[in-house]
Amino acid sequence: MSNYSAKYEIVMGLETHVRVKSNTKMFCSCQNAIELADEPNTNVCPVCMGFPGMLPTLSAGVVDLAVRASHALRSDVQEYSEFDRKSYFYPDLPMGYQITQMYHPIANGGEVRTLVEWVEKTFRIHHMHIENDAGKLVHAGGKTLCDYNRAGSPLMEIVTEPDFRSKADVLAYLEELQKLMRWCGASDADMEKGQLRCDVNISIRPHGSTTFGTRVELKNINSFSSIGRAIDVEFERQCEMVERGETFHQETRGWNDEKWFSTPLRSKEDAMDYRYFPDPDLPPLVIAREFIDERSISELPIDRRMKYKNDYKLIEDDARILSNDRTTSDFYEQLVALTWDPKKSCSYITTVLFAIFEGHTEKMWLQDIKAETAEIAEVIKMVNADELSSTNSKAVIEKLVFEWGIAREWVESLGLKQTNDTGALEAIVDAIIAENTGQVAEYKSGKEALFGFFVGQCMKKSAGQGNPKIFTEILKKKLS
Numbered sequence: 001m002s003n004y005s006a007k008y009e010i011v012m013g014l015e016t017h018v019r020v021k022s023n024t025k026m027f028c029s030c031q032n033a034i035e036l037a038d039e040p041n042t043n044v045c046p047v048c049m050g051f052p053g054m055l056p057t058l059s060a061g062v063v064d065l066a067v068r069a070s071h072a073l074r075s076d077v078q079e080y081s082e083f084d085r086k087s088y089f090y091p092d093l094p095m096g097y098q099i100t101q102m103y104h105p106i107a108n109g110g111e112v113r114t115l116v117e118w119v120e121k122t123f124r125i126h127h128m129h130i131e132n133d134a135g136k137l138v139h140a141g142g143k144t145l146c147d148y149n150r151a152g153s154p155l156m157e158i159v160t161e162p163d164f165r166s167k168a169d170v171l172a173y174l175e176e177l178q179k180l181m182r183w184c185g186a187s188d189a190d191m192e193k194g195q196l197r198c199d200v201n202i203s204i205r206p207h208g209s210t211t212f213g214t215r216v217e218l219k220n221i222n223s224f225s226s227i228g229r230a231i232d233v234e235f236e237r238q239c240e241m242v243e244r245g246e247t248f249h250q251e252t253r254g255w256n257d258e259k260w261f262s263t264p265l266r267s268k269e270d271a272m273d274y275r276y277f278p279d280p281d282l283p284p285l286v287i288a289r290e291f292i293d294e295r296s297i298s299e300l301p302i303d304r305r306m307k308y309k310n311d312y313k314l315i316e317d318d319a320r321i322l323s324n325d326r327t328t329s330d331f332y333e334q335l336v337a338l339t340w341d342p343k344k345s346c347s348y349i350t351t352v353l354f355a356i357f358e359g360h361t362e363k364m365w366l367q368d369i370k371a372e373t374a375e376i377a378e379v380i381k382m383v384n385a386d387e388l389s390s391t392n393s394k395a396v397i398e399k400l401v402f403e404w405g406i407a408r409e410w411v412e413s414l415g416l417k418q419t420n421d422t423g424a425l426e427a428i429v430d431a432i433i434a435e436n437t438g439q440v441a442e443y444k445s446g447k448e449a450l451f452g453f454f455v456g457q458c459m460k461k462s463a464g465q466g467n468p469k470i471f472t473e474i475l476k477k478k479l480s
């Protein structure tokens with residue numbers, strides 16, 4: 001923790017670029033999967049290379065996913081938005097301008113709710129717009145090469161209000177944002193693959209102050225760990241300047257993660273004039289209200305997490321694990337709906353199924369289970385109805401995971417049906433008591449810990465099929 005943090009408060013806002021997971025680029029039919037194109041400049045066409053006379057056509061897939069993402073951000077999706085040209089010269093930009101949404105973005109307002117060190121916090125979204133990406137410059141052997149495979153790929157830029165007061169706030173927001181983008185299917189938001197890129201606006205002010213200080217925009221931050229470092233270093237730098245009585249100007253700085261410092265890219269004075277104007281090649285984007293409403297999302301990961309913790313009484317860790325990704329969460333929701341047993345449904349996922357997956361040589365997850373979810377639920381119901389012991393249930397689950405089938409049929413064919421026949425179980429108890437006279441005497445003289453031993457012996461003798469509850473009752477009676 002910095003020495004200055006007692007005196008100054010850090011205030012931050014974020015601008016995050018998230019790559020839309022559409023099949024094609026934003027305005028042409030080139031593939032959007034840039035990771036697949038190893039050879040530079042093989043995934044390009046006259047449209048994304050900005051050849052004269054070529055006309056862009058907006059991809060419907062991009063709009064679909066952007067609308068879903070807006071819903072996940074609880075943003076107000078606009079029925080009417082427009083595209084503008086942002087003109088600047090840079091070799092990675094083949095058209096000489098970027099197509100973006102400066103004046104009428106696709107979504108306004110919104111929020112991201114998350115937990116920061118177990119406390120629920122809300123970070124407000126200012127707006128979200130869609131725009132196309134630039135190519136990539138490769139520096140090699142003293143030369144700079146241009147690869148345009150990425151040029152024209154669709155991005156969502158998500159701009160927040162200045163609501164962040166700590167590194168922990170920023171990291172919690174980004175993790176939640178990543179979860180939301182995966183939840184709605186709009187992006188994999190993998191930071192290491194450049195699918196989620198973040199610029200941080202940072203200013204400081206004395207604690208208690210309500211005005212904002214001069215802000216510095218930090219760019220080029222490429223991983224979760226470097227965000228934390230970059231914030232620390234910039235906070236320290238601004239505090240030192242204020243302490244020395246220096247004034248500083250609004251500027252953009254680039255973060256160097258190898259050397260752990262930032263360098264100025266440009267100041268407000270030499271801010272580029274982008275000459276924004278509506279793109280004459282693209283009509284306004286008009287989205288039908290029906291199209292917008294059909295893509296709404298009722299529950300978000302944070303809603304599920306709070307429900308699991310508060311209503312289902314799961315421990316915090318389980319609530320988090322079961323709400324992290326949509327496959328796990330939807331599977332859990334289905335199990336609960338079928339069994340009415342949130343706790344046991346949780347433990348069958350987090351302990352039984354996860355252990356089976358871990359023990360398997362190939363990577364697998366819930367969607368790889370061969371049997372219907374209803375059959376997994378049936379196993380839980382049989383355990384609850386004392387028709388199957390929880391120990392034996394694992395063998396049945398394993399069959400359902402790898403071989404498909406009906407739960408009750410597996411229980412029959414494996415000979416695992418639990419015996420609740422009191423007469424038969426009593427005979428087993430009598431036999432165990434007769435075989436273990438020494439332990440019986442010890443137990444009766446006060447060594448109560450031996451009780452578990454008798455239950456265990458009875459279970460063993462019944463080949464795991466005796467109902468342990470009934471064994472316990474009979475044993476208590478006979479040993480008293």
Ligand SMILES: [Zn+2]
Pocket residue numbers: 025028029030043044045046047048049152
């Ligand atoms: Zn193209």
